[in-house]
Amino acid sequence: MITGSAGGATLQLEDLHGSLSDPVMSSMTLLNEAAGRFPQAVSFSAGRPYEEFYDPLQIHDYLERFRKYLEVERGLDPDQVRTALFQYGHTKGLLTDLLVRHLAVDEGVSADPDSVVVTTGCQEAMILLLRALRTGGEDVIMAPAPTYVGFLGAARLMDMPVLPVAEGTGGIDVEDLVVQLGRARQRGLNPRACYVVPDFANPSGLSMSLADRRRLLEVAERENILVIEDNPYSLFNADGRRLPSLKSLDTAQRVVYVGSFAKTAFPGARVGYVVADQVVEGAGPGEGPLLADQLAKLKSMLTLNTSTISQAVIGGKLLANECSMTRATQRETEIYRRNLAAVLAGLDKYFPAPADGSAPRTTWNIPGGGMFAVVTLPFEADAETLEYSASRFGVLWTPMRYFYPDGGGTHQIRLSFSVLTPEQIEEGLARLAALVRDRTA
Numbered sequence: 001m002i003t004g005s006a007g008g009a010t011l012q013l014e015d016l017h018g019s020l021s022d023p024v025m026s027s028m029t030l031l032n033e034a035a036g037r038f039p040q041a042v043s044f045s046a047g048r049p050y051e052e053f054y055d056p057l058q059i060h061d062y063l064e065r066f067r068k069y070l071e072v073e074r075g076l077d078p079d080q081v082r083t084a085l086f087q088y089g090h091t092k093g094l095l096t097d098l099l100v101r102h103l104a105v106d107e108g109v110s111a112d113p114d115s116v117v118v119t120t121g122c123q124e125a126m127i128l129l130l131r132a133l134r135t136g137g138e139d140v141i142m143a144p145a146p147t148y149v150g151f152l153g154a155a156r157l158m159d160m161p162v163l164p165v166a167e168g169t170g171g172i173d174v175e176d177l178v179v180q181l182g183r184a185r186q187r188g189l190n191p192r193a194c195y196v197v198p199d200f201a202n203p204s205g206l207s208m209s210l211a212d213r214r215r216l217l218e219v220a221e222r223e224n225i226l227v228i229e230d231n232p233y234s235l236f237n238a239d240g241r242r243l244p245s246l247k248s249l250d251t252a253q254r255v256v257y258v259g260s261f262a263k264t265a266f267p268g269a270r271v272g273y274v275v276a277d278q279v280v281e282g283a284g285p286g287e288g289p290l291l292a293d294q295l296a297k298l299k300s301m302l303t304l305n306t307s308t309i310s311q312a313v314i315g316g317k318l319l320a321n322e323c324s325m326t327r328a329t330q331r332e333t334e335i336y337r338r339n340l341a342a343v344l345a346g347l348d349k350y351f352p353a354p355a356d357g358s359a360p361r362t363t364w365n366i367p368g369g370g371m372f373a374v375v376t377l378p379f380e381a382d383a384e385t386l387e388y389s390a391s392r393f394g395v396l397w398t399p400m401r402y403f404y405p406d407g408g409g410t411h412q413i414r415l416s417f418s419v420l421t422p423e424q425i426e427e428g429l430a431r432l433a434a435l436v437r438d439r440t441a
Helices: 023-037 056-074 078-086 096-109 121-133 150-155 174-187 210-224 292-297 308-320 330-350 383-393 422-440
Strands: 116-120 141-144 164-168 190-194 226-230 254-262 272-276 371-378 412-416
Touching: 023 150, 056 174, 056 308, 078 150, 078 190, 078 308, 096 116, 096 254, 096 308, 096 371, 116 121, 116 292, 121 141, 121 150, 121 190, 121 254, 121 272, 121 292, 141 174, 150 164, 164 174, 164 190, 174 190, 174 210, 190 210, 272 292, 272 308, 292 308, 330 371, 330 422, 383 422
Parallel strands: 141 164, 141 190, 190 226, 226 254
Antiparallel strands: 116 272, 254 272, 371 412
């Protein structure tokens, strides 16, 4: 209902979309607002990539590199280059050929350029997929609990319920996925896909074993669902060893691969992509046969096309590194390895095992890479506790409860260590230990 007043029209929150009152939707705002109010706090909350190697002058170099690519490799004349960079672009994007090279080099994925859609960040790829898969009230998506808050938010915007699947020490529990699929169908629901981050997941930091990856693909084929693979962190392993992506193992076209350059290049470009090579029967006249073509149709009504200038900058960075983001991120990977080691050493130092051999009250997981670790505290970690932690002890973190679609994580916090120095990590963990002593005294 809209009511009038001397100050103008007034809207009621209850008359707007239900997602606006969902705590998930306000979690990012809460963390950004807390960081703004407590600038001196050591922040383990920001999930941003390391930025000390960014050089604004490189943007011009990348643009020029891509311009030459358009002229030399693509054979465009100067007028066509100008149009490609400044006008509305092809809905699927300018980068599809380079992305195919990148996927082959870094992921061992063989993809057709027609199966790729360049998106405005990974979030748009999720929105497009969820919109395409949501056909009625019975459609649902499966996802591990906890799962990336951005995916939960996208699902909420698309009115797509997310059904939680248990997560073990190696990521999603594939056996529980089978159980939850059966339960959903018994309730008359129609599971369309399962969303997973197989490598160093946000927020848990966990990774799936090779056996579990193969098992998940077998289940997807047997149960007739898609797998949405979100893969932003796989390059950032702690020991230099990488497991194959789900898409590279996919022989039945069950995996829709979502990629992003937010962590491997820089998030300000807002360039992501989706590889959707599934065949769609019954497409309209003149339409392509792939799911990617249907996603492009949706994109044409959402963002028209991804910024051509942003694509050019990312394309130039790809060309400068022989289309290998593994090569492009060597320095950042070393920073993340260093910081993960500092976090684990600091946790051991400030939360030592009890001398009497009893169970420790504060515990944590040991990720094999990525940007995140999870700590379990002997008290509830909610927004009120976060406020107390920031104001009294000068340390910020992320409550894990935001990452659970159906409740959970009440005593857990996520520590993000990507933008910190070892000295900041040491100080931040000392402050966290002081908070724990205060709350357990």
